[in-house]
Structure formats: C-alpha cells, structure tokens
Amino acid sequence: MTVQLKNNVPAGAIAITVVDRAAFQALSARLPTPTRHWLAANGFKGAPDSFCLVPGADGKLGQVFAGVAHAAHPFALAALPQALPEGVYRLAQDGLGLSAEQAALSWELGAYQFDLYKPRRRAPATLALPDGADAQRGLAQAAAIIATRDLVNTPAEHMGPAELAAAAKMVAKQHGATFTEIVGDALLKKNFPAIHAVGRASTRAPRLIELNWGKARDPLLTIVGKGVCFDTGGLDIKPADGMRQMKKDMGGAANALGLAALVMAFKLPLRLQVLIPAVENAIAGNAYRPGDVIKTRKGLHIEIGNTDAEGRVVLSDALAYASEGKPELIIDLATLTGAARVALGAQLPALFSKHFDTARDLVDLGLKLDDPMWHMPLWAPYQSGIESSIGDIVNTGKSALAGAINAALFLEYFVPENQDWLHIDLFAWNDTARAGRPIGGEAQTIRTLLAYLEQRFTR
Template identity: 85%
Template sequence: MTVQLKTSAAAAIAITVVDRSSFKTLAATLPTPTRHWLAALGFVGAPDSFALVPGADGKLGQVFAGIGHVADPFALAALPQALPEGAYRLSDEGLALSAETAALSWELGAYQFDLYKPRRRAPAELILAPSADAQRGLAFATAMAATRDLVNTPAEHMGPEELAQAAQMIAKQHGAKFKQIVGDDLLKQNFPAIHAVGRASTRAPRLIELNWGKADAPLLAIVGKGVCFDTGGLDMKSADGMRQMKKDMGGAANALGLAALVMAFKLPVRLQVLIPAVENSIAGNAYRPGDVIKTRKGLHIEIGNTDAEGRVVLSDALAYASEGKPELIIDLATLTGAARVALGAQLPALFSKHFDSARDLVDLGLKLEDPLWHMPLWAPYKAGIESSIGDIVNTGRNALGGAINAALFLEYFVPENQDWLHIDLFAWNDVARPGRPVGGEAQTIRTLLAYLEQRFAG
C-alpha cells in the first residue's frame, strides 16, 4: 500500500489541493515568492496538474495539486508516480478531500502491473489519519487493483485453473466456501453448455462457486464470464481480434472484485458467486457451427458462430443461479463487440427488466464516476435469435443490435419474475488517463456496491 494510515505526519511534505476557482482565491493569500513561483510555472489549478514549491533551504517544501472536484475518485491519481519519492500529507489549506477519495485516488494512481516488468521507481506515499473512510477507500482500491491484475495476467498464467485459485484465495480471505466442478464432471452434474465450449482445450473447463453469508439473509447471485482465452473456436478470430483475448475473463474478474467488496463491507446478504471458466480453443473435439447443444435449463442452443461462446457458458450459470430464487442476479461479461461500437470502452452497457432500477444505477454511476448506460431488452428482436432446429441460436440474423440480441439470449435462462441485471463491459482501458493505465480495468463495481448497499443495507 502506498497510503499509510498514521496518527502523525509532521515530517511529511504538505500537498495543497485546489481547483481553478479556489486557487484564484488562495493565490492572493500566498507569500509573494510562492505566488510568483507558481505563476512562473503556469500553475492555475487545472485538473491533474501539480507544482513543486521549494522551501527556504532549496529542498521540496510544498506541493500544489489541481483537481476537477472534491468527489473525483481519481483526484490525486496523477501524483504518486510523478512526485519525488517520499512521504506526503494533505494540507489544511485549499480544498478538503474525504479520506475515502484521497486513499482511493492515490492508490489507483500508484497502480502498475509489475508481475513481469519491475517498476522503475517506488511511488510516493500518502499519509492519512486512521479512519473508517480511509479504510473504505483502501478496500475499493484493493479490489480494483486485484481485478486489474487478473485481467492483465496473460492467459498462459491465467487459465481456468488459475482463475479458480484466485477465487479460492478470495474465499479464504473472507471466510467464504469454495467449490468447483471440473471437466467431465460438468456433464455428470448437468452443465453441458459450459463443457461444450471448453472441452477442446487441454485446460479443463469448470464452474467455480463461492458461497458466503448467513442462511437467512436475502440471496444475491453474481455471475461472471470466465473465458480465459478466446480463439473464436472453429469460427476463428483474426490475429488482431485475438490479440487481447486474455481479457475475455474480465467479467469474472469484475465479479470477484465486486464479491470481495460485498464480503469486506459485510453486506447483509447471502452471496453466491458463479464463474463458468473455460478456454475457447480449437481441436478435433471442438464444438462446431451448426451443432445443437443442450443446456442445464433444457433449452437447445443452435450454434450459429463458435465465437459467440460467452453467452453459451453463461446460459448454464444463469440457469443454476436462478434455481436458488435469489432476490437479485447480476451478471458481468465482456460479451459483445457491438456494445463497444455503441458505447465505446468507457461505458458498459446495462440491461435490466426494471426501468427504475436502471435509472437508479445510471444516476449512481454518473455521481460516482463509475458509469454504465441503460440499453433496452427489446422483445421484438427475439425473432432474430429463433432457430429452426433448436430453441434459440447464439447469433442474430445479422450484426444489427448485437448487444441486445446477446442480452435477449441470456434472458431465456432467467425466469420471467426474476430480478436480473446484465452488464456488458469492456474491462479494459484503451487510452491511458491518470489512475487508469492502458490495460485491465474494474468497471461498475463501485456503482454496483453502492446500489447493493442502498438496496440491502438501507
């Protein structure tokens, strides 16, 4: 952790946080040499900017940091890897950040995936007074960093077995029960769709399950797509299309991140986490275009394209989750390129049966700067996924409405009266921003946690 919780930070260098407006007011009260120094540097309090101010001894005496607003979860993210190494504290001058925002934004700014390439330098440290708010910020940062690490790890070292090990470690940390169904046991226990997609890989497919909470608490099911690498199967992807397919388990990574927060904050729920973990590979026993696959629910899926495998493995997991009649099912999946075409990398697509829930989530996401965007479960489009030889086909008639078609496909495996949220996310930053380096990303988990706290903890 680069944020240290200590009761004293007297020796640490002060950071004065300002925005453009507050800096204009504050500048008039600064000593003349400091005011002239900042003017020479061109510092005006712009977001993600900072200025180093020397002390009388010529050493670094103070830092001014510009932000957009005090609730920005990335307010201080530009600082940890840019400031000189050492310890810093927040000044009483300028704007006051909450301890949660300060801890979260600093830790996110310090994040770097360094499993294979060592850091060039240690990030600067921030000292905060111990508090529940600071601990909350650190808990969010820890879950988000772990989510990023899972997505960033290459498929060679993050296959179905390794993903199960990561889930088992999270279960152990929070006292949850862990189990998995592996290989041909999936057929014995009626998970044929998961088995069909993953059977061609030398790394056995599996269904990972975590259970946590009191037996009399309302049941919350979180399902994450765990396709650890996706070649596209026999409908093989292009080289460019396959390049980042280590990230196709981003839904599972975000599901585990959200689950870790639910358990860390001890929400009054009975939590079930389900991750169908597979590698969509090519071999003589790979499932084929035109095959018809039976699912746990009993519906038969005609395979229109083996590269639409995510919805196939999720069908069994959603059917299984529904059997417990939970109060809410949330599934997270890097499901369709169509969602990215519609909304880009930064806006996950949200599908919900209830417009009021969707509106609440969109509003929360905008407030917390962890956004998602509501898209329709447009029932007339179901005609496009009807099959002449099965119950449904895993592709639409054409590329139009691809994200909606995928969501409608999943809806077949969720009972009509079951409350359900489907989130089609990217789990990846394609452009670097402060606190958000290019690579794996935790998307929507802060928003979903806030929604779950409102719903289950009042």
C-alpha cells in the same frame, strides 16, 4: 501499499494543497508573494491532474499544489504518486477538503502498475493519512480494483481456468467464504452441458467455480462472471488483431470477484453466491462446431451459429443454475459483445435491466461516482432475430444489427420472468491512459454496484 494510515501523520511529510480552479483563485490572494509568483511562473492554475512543486527557503521541496476536477473525484490524486519525487506526503489543511476515502482510493490507483513481469523504474511516492473508517474504505475499494486489474492483465498462459479458480479460492479464504468447483467431465454429470461443450477442446479443463458467503437469513445475491480465459473464437477463428487481447475475455469473472470481495469486506447483510463458468475456447478435433445443437441445463437447445459467440453459451448454464436458488437479485458481468463497444466505446459498459427505474438509478449513481454504465433496452421485438429452425434459440442474430441487445435477449431466456436481473456488458480494459487508469485491465461498474447494493439492502 503506498498509503500509510497513521494515528499521527509525520510532521516531516510534505504538504499537498489540493485545489480546483475556483478554489485556487480564492486561495491565491492569500498566499505568500514568492509562492504566488512561483506558481504563476510555472503556469499552475488548478487544472485537473496538474501539479506544481514549490521549493522551501532552503531550496528543498517545501510543498505541492495539486489540481483536481472536484473534491469527490475518485481519481483526484491519481496523477501524483508516480510523478512526485519519492518521499512521504500529507494533505494540507488549506485548499479543498478531500475526504480520506477519496484520497486513499485515488492515491492507490494512481500508484498502480502491473509489474509481474517488468519491474517498476521507481517506487511511487507515499501518502500518509490519519487512520479511520473512511480511509480504510478507500483502501478496500482500491485493493479490489487492483486485484481485478491484475487478473485481467495476467496472460492466458498464467491465467487459465485452474488459475482463475485458484484466485477465486484465495478471495474465498480471505473472507471466510466456501469454495467449490465442478471440473471437466463432472460438468456433464452435474448437468452443465453448455459449459462443457465450449471448454472441452482445451487441454485445460473447463469448470464451474462457486463461492458462497453470508447468513442463511439474509437476502440472496448471485453474481455471475464470464470466465473465458482465452478466446480463439473456436472453429470460427478470430483474425490476429481480434485475438490479440483475448486474455481479457475473463474480465467479467475478474470484476465479479472484485465486487464480491467488496460485498464481503464491508459485510453487507446479504447471502452471496458467486458463479464463474471458466473455460478456454480452443480449437481441437473435439471442438464444438457451427451448426451443432447444444443442450443446456435449463433444457433448452442452442443452435450454434458461431463458435465465437461462446460467452453467452457458458453463461446460459450459470444463469439457469443461479435462478434455481431464487435470489433477490442476479447480476452478471461479461465481456460479451463487440457491438456494445461499437455503440458505447471502451469506457461505458452497457446495462440491461428489466426495470427502468433500477436502470435510471444505476446510470445516475454511476455518473455521480465516475464509474459509469449506460442503459440499453431488452427490446422484445428483436427476439425473432435469435429464433432457430432446429433448436430453441440460436447464439447469433440474423444480422449484425443490435448485437448487444441480441446477446442480452439470449441470456434472458435463461432467467425466469419474475427474477430480478442485471446484465452488464463491459470491456474490462482501458484502451487509452488516464490518471489512475493505465492502459490494460480495468474494474468497471463495481464501485457503482457496491453503492447500489448498500442503498438497496442496508436501509
């Protein structure tokens, strides 16, 4: 951990003065003349993610000026840990008043590097903060995001259905939740035929992972995460460039575990259920085929239009099972469609909700927290595009148009009309590097969803 929480911050820690452009202009006139001249010579003006090292009278590093977009930005200090010289730093009293939560969160995320296989070239710098609830909250959020990233970044060779189950079991153990799983042919006996159908061709057995936590008297929240640990596309095999990053197709499951960890860490007054259908969509003689008709837990029959639209098939059983408990809210997170990426890009997950007011609240909250999502419609007239002539529903639309909406409408078939439900179609991946957000696996929407759950259930 690169943030140290201490009752007394070390006196020898190097001070970081945090400013935005406006705050720097106001502060500049009050700075000692040598410092002002040094900053000007180095072109420092308080721009976001910029910094300047200022020497002391002895020639050693005396202080740091760091520019941020604004004081509440969740990645305010993220550019610093891997850029500053190794050592211990503290926040100065002058400049912007950065909260301990934002400081801890942004510093930890800025220090993140997936180093399971490739060691770091250097240790990141350390930030010393006064111990307190705000700093601890920031570190808890960072820990959940980092764990989510690590799960997505781990190659499929080391992150199959069994390994994903082991990760879920570890989360359960950390927070006192119960863990169960239904594996292989037991899925048929327990009436999860769609999960079994998608995962049966792999040498690594499919499974339904379940966590339960909380008090029986509290409202039930069910979080469902798509856990396709690798997606070849099945018999409708993907081209090489489409398959290259398919280790991340369990990104919904990783984000579900990240959100669940935060719900439990902050002890929200909820009864929590987490469901992860974990499979590998592989190719073998017993692989499910285009044109097959698969029975689901709900009793509906799915015609398989394309084996590469497997995520919605495994989610159908999980959502049907989730609905049986009549929770206050179901949230599903899934790397479901390329169509959502075409519409919104990598940084903006698609949100589907039955309630426009809830969707607006979540969009506004996501923009405020810089953890965004964007509302897209459950457009009922498009249901005709997923009607099947030989089954109840087909897992692909009749054209390439409205692909993300078609997938959401497909999932809606497995959620009762009166059940409150959020569907989030996310990318779980950074395709470009930004401060605190390196290329690779990413947690998306979980900070916003946490804030929404706190507002909704702890008033």
